[in-house]
Amino acid sequence: MGEIISGLLLGSAFGFVLERAGFGNPNKLTGQFRLSDWSVFKVMFTAIVFSAVGLMILELLGFLSADELFVPPAFLGAAALGGALVGAGFAIGGYCPGTSVVGLMSGRIDAAIFLIGLLLGTVLFAGLYPTIEALTTLGEYSLADALPDALHVSSLSINIGMVVAAIGVFILGSWMEKKSSGPVTSQSD
């Protein structure tokens, strides 16, 4: 029961914020790749930095321990290949999996078609799984799963670096938005 409530509440908040950011709109989402709308980078970087710094502080205060957190295993080849395909799918289809749900709920038929495609892609993968299973564990980096361990530096240093990078993204992004057609608004077609 607790699991149902936490899933529904956290998911609702996630969906609400994505919609408010304009991430149900494929024109806005793909504007990032045309470099005319940097909302995707700005929102993602801010959220990543906020969470990473927040997790670090909560660990320091003893509210949670790092080994309670799920860190995805370092199958870096699989992550790279999968990222490339999801990126291509985003650029062609206009959504990523999560944002297609947001697009659908704001009435977009193309988002419904994208979701059907997601299921078909999963069927295709499952059908080919016996032959391509090795792709899912491709390029394992066995020495570390996380950046601080891999580089032998503290989380604090990584987080400071990410804050600086995020500020850079905002400056560069806002400059490039001014030079181009600019961010897609809720009122543009």
Place this chain on the structure above:
Amino acid sequence: MSVKREIITPEPYWNPLLAGILLGVVLLSTFVITGHGLGATGFTTRLTAWIGMYLAPISTSANDYLGGMVEEGNPLNAWISWQVIGVALGAFISAFLAHRIAFKMDGGKFLGGSKRPITALLGGILAGFGARIAAGCTSGLGLSGAAVLSLAGFTFLGTFFAVGLLVSRFMKEEK
């Protein structure tokens, strides 16, 4: 007598810094409460297994990838299913309150024009297939994986944006 019609214009989107901070609050809360981040394709994979149970029960059970999920009973019985149902509800409430619900085929201007259904389907297939290779999507591996500073998360985001930028060059804009 003419009836005065009020045209309700959609509210503007949130400023990206505000949206990013609030998304960070949601993501951080998810880690604190569940120990893992947010996702999406964990659900669509389970949904595929669930549909397969009805349409093709024998081949779904026999499938090396989906079979395990069917064996446990209802493949949709997982936290991620509730989370994605939540995403749909939250998105609907937000879009409704901001007057942003409109039935339309969107995205054609930049993504194929009249061939928009084809680009949407093809994009979905690529993303669905790719997310299974990486065991995660932009939310599950990119966003949540980077928040715990994982190498896999950063690697995913790197190729995601590089290939997205590149492929985007080949999409023609309709004037």
